[in-house]
Amino acid sequence: MGNSDSAAQVQSVDRAISVLELLAQGEAGITEIAGELGVHKSTVSRLVSVLEARGLVEQLGERGKYAIGFGVVRLAGAATGRMDLTKLGQPVCQTLADSFGETVNIAVHDAGVAINITQARGSAAVSAVNWIGQRTPLHATSSGKVLLAYLPADERARLVSLPLDSYTEKTVVDGAQLLTELDAVASQGFAACFEELELGLHAVAVPVRGHRGEVVAAMSASGPSYRLSRQRVEEIVPAMSTAAADLSAQLGYFAG
Amino acid sequence: MGNSDSAAQVQSVDRAISVLELLAQGEAGITEIAGELGVHKSTVSRLVSVLEARGLVEQLGERGKYAIGFGVVRLAGAATGRMDLTKLGQPVCQTLADSFGETVNIAVHDAGVAINITQARGSAAVSAVNWIGQRTPLHATSSGKVLLAYLPADERARLVSLPLDSYTEKTVVDGAQLLTELDAVASQGFAACFEELELGLHAVAVPVRGHRGEVVAAMSASGPSYRLSRQRVEEIVPAMSTAAADLSAQLGYFAG
DNA sequence: GACACACGTTCCGAATGACGCAACACAATG
DNA sequence: CATTGTGTTGCGTCATTCGGAACGTGTGTC
Missing domain, CATH: 3.30.450.40 (GAF domain)
Incomplete structure (x- = not known):
């Protein structure tokens, strides 16, 4: 297991991880993430909403700009x-x-x-x-x-x-x-x-x-x-x- | 956003995060995770498969035992x-x-x-x-x-x-x-x-x-x-x- | 050896959860 | 005020996700 090059077995989880990887390179807004991933911004908004509710993503001072949150550090x-x-x-x-x-x-x-x-x-x-x-x-x-x-x-x-x-x-x-x-x-x-x-x-x-x-x-x-x-x-x-x-x-x- | 106590907007992502939090407390097997989360083990297997493919989860020496992977450290x-x-x-x-x-x-x-x-x-x-x-x-x-x-x-x-x-x-x-x-x-x-x-x-x-x-x-x-x-x-x-x-x-x- | 048990993986059909669209709310600018 | 840009929310649709069951593998017992 974990050796599959094929489509992810749970696409939405795969996308959420892609969001995290993108934010690990630097903070970004919803529209920017949507453009990078090639998905609709409402989808990104929902994914980020969950990640933020669980502490894996947070907003820094500027509203609408998201970054990796402390929850990831705790997991790490x-x-x-x-x-x-x-x-x-x-x-x-x-x-x-x-x-x-x-x-x-x-x-x-x-x-x-x-x-x-x-x-x-x-x-x-x-x-x-x-x-x-x-x-x-x-x-x-x-x-x-x-x-x-x-x-x-x-x-x-x-x-x-x-x-x-x-x-x-x-x-x-x-x-x-x-x-x-x-x-x-x-x-x-x-x-x-x-x-x-x-x-x-x-x-x-x-x-x-x-x-x-x-x-x-x-x-x-x-x-x-x-x-x-x-x-x-x-x-x-x-x-x-x-x-x-x-x-x-x-x-x-x-x-x- | 991110302040909602209601149902997660993307349930599968929420579940994947719950898997990670469980593994952050110590390694576990698929059946054990399924029991803790109250979901079917095939669901857990698929979630863990994606997390492992992306490096957020890995298996240590004992097969079937999963733990937090180095990918989380990189994100952190x-x-x-x-x-x-x-x-x-x-x-x-x-x-x-x-x-x-x-x-x-x-x-x-x-x-x-x-x-x-x-x-x-x-x-x-x-x-x-x-x-x-x-x-x-x-x-x-x-x-x-x-x-x-x-x-x-x-x-x-x-x-x-x-x-x-x-x-x-x-x-x-x-x-x-x-x-x-x-x-x-x-x-x-x-x-x-x-x-x-x-x-x-x-x-x-x-x-x-x-x-x-x-x-x-x-x-x-x-x-x-x-x-x-x-x-x-x-x-x-x-x-x-x-x-x-x-x-x-x-x-x-x-x-x- | 056969059998039982436990585990993780994979296939399948049903249904529901995730999707994109469109509208909305809000902020900034001229 | 109008325009533009962003993030959020409601909605209907259907693709994705789900749980059940079968399968493959390993272990222990007789």
Whole structure:
């Protein structure tokens, strides 16, 4: 889908987008837009009316001159936020993956699950699974625990009070126990996960902060239990915390 | 227009915008969007198809999951570019206007004319005219001359070669004479205009630079000839140049 | 393997929503 | 005042959009 050169499937939406693109090049009036697009000015008037009602188009000082509105900037925030994190995070993850030999991911919180948005594989990675875009349970992954730990208390309590699925016999599904663990995560600055999601899988994660200091993502390293032992986890945490702090700084976070 | 609570004038466009707003909160699949909007999934599929074909929506790693695309960021650039200059420039203009007692504007170049995007009035301002959004001729205004002076030579020559309108008997309409004056503007760093647009109106402008050092706007002070004499113009240029340099720095320009 | 389920895509006919036309309202100019 | 230019609104028509259903694909279970 999205590869069609043929007529747009919804012509009026296609036209509205053409209006936006025209206005992105500079403000214009209804008659001018109509001339550029080759449609009637009453059609343009209606299209612009909807776009303006929803904030995607606005009039500047001169009446009858329309320009791109702030509503577009708000929509764009979703893409730029993702791009910054993905684009800046990828080399950081790769450096760590090359250093540890394990897989390093960045995950964000969305609607009660963790979503992996970046992945870098180390040379020793035995798993071919691509985690990008995959949703994983917050309570049973190291990334998820980091994301949970730094949520506002009421939101955290709400998510933890939902029924928690068990993936292995080591999965923590007791809410009170999990909350206690999350308090420890918040104070020690990392979360570890030993075979809670999958037998033989160990992982550790640290927080990544946005420019306002809020935790926007978790960066995790994962590998098989025989390689990523509990002791090794403790050993790699400082390097991960440093890398995450670097990434946070790149995202605009100044701890000073 | 744009104040209607009633049914949207173009329902399909309104629906497409609702899709974008939903995706701005986080990625989603077709069935999920359909459920949220209360429309059939084939309708959503078609809307998303158009949005994707035009780059406003894209699929991340997981097939069937849609998110806001980079095309929205491109559209937003038109609004953010305008906002930075306007938002940061407004207090700078107001400070100058309070200091001089005259009206201070910022204008940008668009399609052969100067457009005022910011205005601050001083206490002595006698004119109630709101210049925001107004288009003024490049060759007959101080702002316009600054904008012309710093254009690439071929673009400047092209604009100057067009027929130049005369607004008063002092308006310079001879291309060669204007080019000579523009060379002087570029070397002295400001442009003055004495009754070329309107009898009794004097103005002086200085350049504002964007982060790459290019001149992106002109900041001007204007007032009646009896108050803004030629001598006073020379006196206020240093303060204006300093303020414009401040604004340029805020826009990311480092002269070093 | 078969089957069930879930998802996104595509075809189809019905109808309604979007279209262009024309009139209207408003502003600017001479 | 008349003229010109712009954006808005009402109207009838029909082309576009809609929802239903079938289809293709992927996943999970037995």
